[in-house]
Amino acid sequence: MSAEIQHLESAVVRFAGDSGDGMQLTGGRFTATTALSGNDLATFPDFPAEIRAPVGTTFGVSAFQINFGAKAIMTVGDRPDVLVAMNPAALKTNLGDLRSGGVLVVDTGTFNPRNLQKAGYDADPIEAGTLKDYQLIEIDISKLTLEAVKDFGLGNKEALRCKNMWTLGLMLWMFSRKREPVTNWLQKKFSKAPTLADANIAALNAGHAFGETAELSATLKRYQIDAVKSEPGLYRTVTGSQAISWGIVAGAELAGLNVMFGSYPITPASPVLHTLSGMKELGVVTFQAEDEIAAVCAALGASYGGALGVTSSSGPGIALKGEAIGLAISTELPLVIINSQRGGPSTGLPTKTEQSDLYQAIYGRNGDAPLPVVATSSPGDCFDAAIEACRLAVKYMTPVMLLTDGFIANAAEPWKIPDLSTYAPFKVQFVTEPGEAGFNPFKRDEKTLARNWAIPGTPGCEHRIGGIEKSFATGHISYDPANHQKMTDTRANKIAGIANDIPAQTIDQGEATGDLLVVGWGSTYGPISEAVRCALAEGLKVSHAHIRYLNPFPANLGDLMKGFKQIMVPEMNHGQLKTVLRDTYLVDAKPFTKVSGQPFKIVEILDGIRAMLGA
Amino acid sequence: MSAEIQHLESAVVRFAGDSGDGMQLTGGRFTATTALSGNDLATFPDFPAEIRAPVGTTFGVSAFQINFGAKAIMTVGDRPDVLVAMNPAALKTNLGDLRSGGVLVVDTGTFNPRNLQKAGYDADPIEAGTLKDYQLIEIDISKLTLEAVKDFGLGNKEALRCKNMWTLGLMLWMFSRKREPVTNWLQKKFSKAPTLADANIAALNAGHAFGETAELSATLKRYQIDAVKSEPGLYRTVTGSQAISWGIVAGAELAGLNVMFGSYPITPASPVLHTLSGMKELGVVTFQAEDEIAAVCAALGASYGGALGVTSSSGPGIALKGEAIGLAISTELPLVIINSQRGGPSTGLPTKTEQSDLYQAIYGRNGDAPLPVVATSSPGDCFDAAIEACRLAVKYMTPVMLLTDGFIANAAEPWKIPDLSTYAPFKVQFVTEPGEAGFNPFKRDEKTLARNWAIPGTPGCEHRIGGIEKSFATGHISYDPANHQKMTDTRANKIAGIANDIPAQTIDQGEATGDLLVVGWGSTYGPISEAVRCALAEGLKVSHAHIRYLNPFPANLGDLMKGFKQIMVPEMNHGQLKTVLRDTYLVDAKPFTKVSGQPFKIVEILDGIRAMLGA
Amino acid sequence: MNDMSAAKMNEPLKPADFATDQEVRWCPGCGDYAILKCMQRTLPDLGVTRENTVFVSGIGCSSRFPYYMNTYGFHTIHGRAPAIATGLKLANNDLDVWVVTGDGDGLSIGGNHLMHALRRNVDLKILLFNNKIYGLTKGQYSPTSDVGTRSPSTPDGSLDPSLDPISFALGANAPFVARTVDTAQKHMPIVFTRAHQFKGTAFVEILQNCIVYNDDVWAKVTDKASAPDHQLHLEHGKPMLFGKDNEKGIRFNPATFSLEVVTLGNGVDLEHIQVHDETSLPLAQMVARLGHKEGEPVAMGVIYAAPRGETYTEAVLGRVASAKGRRSLQDIMKAGETWVVE
């Protein structure tokens, strides 16, 4: 008989093991199955910078966390309720996060002296009794897995690779999830190696059966988390990288252009390159350039040729693109630049997340060189944010910086698949006739101030553009002082004018006025949201506004902030949005920062709110 | 008999002609002679972007302006008192600046239909009588020059090249300057072609004699401008490029290091490369790299090796250096980055001046990546500013951005040659012993927070550095979240701490409190200074503070600004210092901007002051 | 302009049709003028249209070129023209894209982009104006400058060994490599035409005189008197002869494993003279370096031409074209594991 099933609102589970233990895969499958059960969820893969660090080391530990629930899930959870530690190193590096009283599953089969020493343990923590604050569940998963698959004739190494499926089986049992989606997936994945499929399925089943075993039911609890109430529709899980790629393709379709995506691999931006490289059926051309400069230049050249040029990188690569972005600003060509931010400065912490490229996005070029900056706030949100970036780029003939980060890029969440036919197109109208006075590429739309766009191949509109200042009147090179002033002003006004073409800033939670407005942007959305929810529950007069348009700001933002006594700006940097807010509105926006490469915990922000309100 | 001599306090003269007319040379010689006469002065060379544009075109006009006086000269002068126009194009492009009633000397020999048409004149402006607001002096300089040199057997083209010396002769007469310095210079320059020397001297003398000719004395006035009262000492004229180069060498000497200067040519930064390339006698190594990235990297590599690495460029090149500057920040190595700002964005206006790279200097990198920013405010000031940049770089183990601009780089002014023995050395102490626990490159000085510097070649101190985050405790690679926070904070604190190691901000002119503080930086020093002087004379309660240290600001700056009701920030950009002031101090700093590629005129700022004060 | 183009629709274009109304801003006497004229003369003969022709350049005197061509033109940033042109081709492969660059633009800051454009075989026509100096920034030495070049940044003469553009291009796996010179008004069109007709990236080094900062650096090669002894005109399948009366030739010496200059007669016959084979890479690599030694002529014309079938852009766009339409974005989003909330 199986254990009694306890109903929970939500739970946080973290799988942690060696890089070779397949924790990302385990997490991914657990996520898929959980999504199919109708829970809301958020995930956080946290992998090492090394491709495959030596077995058993702490820096080789790979972890995957999922928060899932019968309610809306906004973050990956501050602290796991359940931690699975596949070896001592995983225990060592992850135990600190487990909530006290939480369930701790360890594979005792790996707790040998060699591994303990590699992890930096003087004594076996299990024996030392230092784990008594947790519901410790000791299982020799290694041994049980070997047994489960012994009939399939695998080598020891191969057989042990099934450990993750054993563990997944146990977790599926613990959270009353179905095994079929995993079984199907395994069969598909190993269609060319049916033995492997069978072995993995056997391990999965064995783990599950282990949970069912009566004798253990005293220690092993079983939970049920019901489906969340969501809007009706067709759902799937998406990562930020997927959604941003699809958003770019959707944006280009709405503009009536083909995507030409120029990029150079870099963590954590590469998945966008990978996703788009597989989308040739949508006319997407991808170009893996020799470096980031060539990547942005190729994208710009493609825009010049009438495609939608898009490029993508993370901090160090974006730094290299600065000069070419200036050319895009000067020639007023559309271009979307995706920045998947990571820990800096310099190489920094490539696999960790941060929001420290906002300065670079807004200010990081020579000359007076403004461009629109749009930020994504969650994996699913990437889709719409990317479409907006495309819209602004073609409508205003400007490069647009689209900010995302390592957390969003890799995290997954359930997502209602949008119906593309409901999006309003913003089709580009190329100029095809030179007009009376001959073609002038810098003739502008009176309202948007966007310049005339005629593309090579158009008879009669032959023209030359470049990075030298151009005459406002003719588009030819001009060194005239008054003209330079006018063009500088015009470029600035064009971007500033976008404020009237974007949605007004809304308050996400809380009243329209109050004691404290928490202003966030990007991937801090989840933790701020939850923290504000808690603070409201505590009776604090706090509200949350999350800014998608960082340059220019929505026209009403200044007024909106006036309704609050204090402004707090949580950021995963040293206070960059804070600078822009203070400059723009002369408002005493207080920075609340975290620069550790890890997302905010809800409680950190909540404490911050309380501190600001003296609560 | 010569004309009666009128005494003047100061005068502004502009020489304008075709690129091939040698106007820069004429201006340079006039400057040298004027400096030797003991006047204070300021110059502004304004040359076309083309190397040698076709003869007679407006875009091929090259001009040189000098303001000189018996009083302190702060700017090149808003409007010339005397304009020399060597051809119609020069007249066309420069006349607008001549003050009404000013002296206008034209070489009528060039006013033929072809040249008039090239300049865009429908009718000859001399004949059309459109010049009657000026004291027009028509001279067929071409013809008179040919006559003056006819005995030297030069070809027509070569003979005409002496026109500029003829003109210089006339101007030297007009301002009662000596001819000897020019004659000596010509003899030296043409030592290998004595005929050319003689011909040029003959032209010079002929021009001078022309002034002396009695029949003309009615139209041609003669002026005398006495020597300015300056501090006693040995003087010379310097350009900003010279002074900054010398300052770097002096700074390195004070630090006890050799300079390794890595650069790539770019306007207007190249003269620093040229100057330093000629200073091998001081141990200066220059490296013309394949691009700006290699230039900064080589400089950083040299610093790693124990030299003082210095690099230099202008906006587009600095944009390219961003990623490598991040590496310097992360590895905490000294480096001086000189940015000779020019008109942007992109290629922009390469030969024009601007201050639009302040954003880039302070914010233009990925990650939280602060560095000190120091600005020069005049050619002579470059020397001390460069020494300060070197001092901060080695004392704090940090890259330092040294901002200058096209105006300062090319302008010249009299300069009291400093006595190098009076400068306090800041000798670098390399670590040469690993210490008890072994060498840790990231052990820090408790006060400055600068890290330990041991250089390759030091036995026992072998260590590895790089751009990945390092452990605060050991200097080894670290992905630890808390450590990243600590290192980010430490890097920020180190730079912020410099505020206590730089001079307090002073008020340059005016009272310590008042109605309006004009806050400037860089090359706007002159026009702000003069404008504030005028405003004070008008009885306005205005003061002027000029900031050399733009990051961090001097510790007292916030308090200092509190003494004023309003803050005005004139900048040759769209309001960049304004952003930093507002962010840092939440003070309502009002931008007052000009982005035309030309320096501010005094009157523009004065009008701005009056407008702000409702005067 | 519209009317003009409409009217001329069926008339063949003339050189003047390829000239813009912008004043040419090079120094009087600059070699760039001759190259410009030559291009304006050659394009009509190639039967191309203005609208489908694009000149993309970097920064430098040479890179001003597009402003004077009445075609589409993009004066980009320093060194990046090959990358921008690559993107342009990937957006529209029907365009004839010429890249104009200098020895500084193309081989100093832009060396990497040039190299990758060459090895990828992007079907760009790349003209490198080699004046062995940085013209626009007033005369600093460049990667192709001879050792000992005195310049503002090398007042005592440069010290770094120089780069040979053709050897570089061949090392970078370029499929078409040629050389010509600004003074050769008859030779340039031939080379431009060959480059244009070549399917794939074509790289042309044009020896160019900078009258202001490096005057006469090519004088030996271009002076009427010395030219015959200093130019070797290559023709595929023809023996490599040069000299006023074709009295000299190039022979392969197996002992030294190198090409050497010989004078015909005295036992040296035509059959000893190496025949040019523009499809031979090893030969091209040797021919490229002729002129480095005193007495050797500089090779002019098509040094190497080995078509590779499909160009990079064709291959990439071909794949996209054949995949296109197979699924819609909506299909892709709906593929995989989905569930319905009701």
Place this chain on the structure above:
Amino acid sequence: MNDMSAAKMNEPLKPADFATDQEVRWCPGCGDYAILKCMQRTLPDLGVTRENTVFVSGIGCSSRFPYYMNTYGFHTIHGRAPAIATGLKLANNDLDVWVVTGDGDGLSIGGNHLMHALRRNVDLKILLFNNKIYGLTKGQYSPTSDVGTRSPSTPDGSLDPSLDPISFALGANAPFVARTVDTAQKHMPIVFTRAHQFKGTAFVEILQNCIVYNDDVWAKVTDKASAPDHQLHLEHGKPMLFGKDNEKGIRFNPATFSLEVVTLGNGVDLEHIQVHDETSLPLAQMVARLGHKEGEPVAMGVIYAAPRGETYTEAVLGRVASAKGRRSLQDIMKAGETWVVE
């Protein structure tokens, strides 16, 4: 550490002295381990000191190398190691500076710096680990990847023709070029030693296996069984023989103007076999490309070595040294036109 170094002052260093206490973070089975070990074994034999040895690298798996060498080390940014190393040499020419780079780091983003370091002859010892893939970023194709390489960014196989590192280096005017392979524990030290002893820039391509993302890409060359037929070990002055029993050789065919594989016997004698001359650039260029065609072996060892006398750094620093002290800064400031105000 201090004591240790003091104590060992007079003892010769051992391989272990060149190892750091940092855990090596490459994938188990990565070819980089073998190269690391080999370097740690070779340095003691070269008689160098730890303090005067510096490893400078870019970014990539290969570029982690410096962390494991107990010498000075600088793990810089992607592609820029040659530039940083150049500056380092200009600051202190007494240092032995090794540059470690990968096919992505050195030939993709860093191609230009590598090229200029080669042509300038900066006296760097440059090791390029060629695994034909971007390891660190999880397996995208690189400029040296074979056409058709399937990778996350080329799911249908790559399309761009690849670059040959040795041909590239020769085209860039490198004075020393060699090749070795990660599995050759005896050959690597010989090549490292030659590179170290060479006066000038030395470029070494090391064929390296990435077990995770491009496993067995060099299998033909490295597999015990097939190696003899796929490796040609070059020795200066020796005929180019290969095969298990040296039964095959390389011959120059003047008709095709190229090197070809022949089997000894049947009229093919040793004297027909091309003798390796490492000072011949044309020969090096041909030898470099062996292996591109089926049946050809890949050349291993020193392909080209042509010392050029003074290195760039010597020349530059020599000039500075001879000028130094001639005038003081104060002198320079006072030179020219000055005047006294009293």
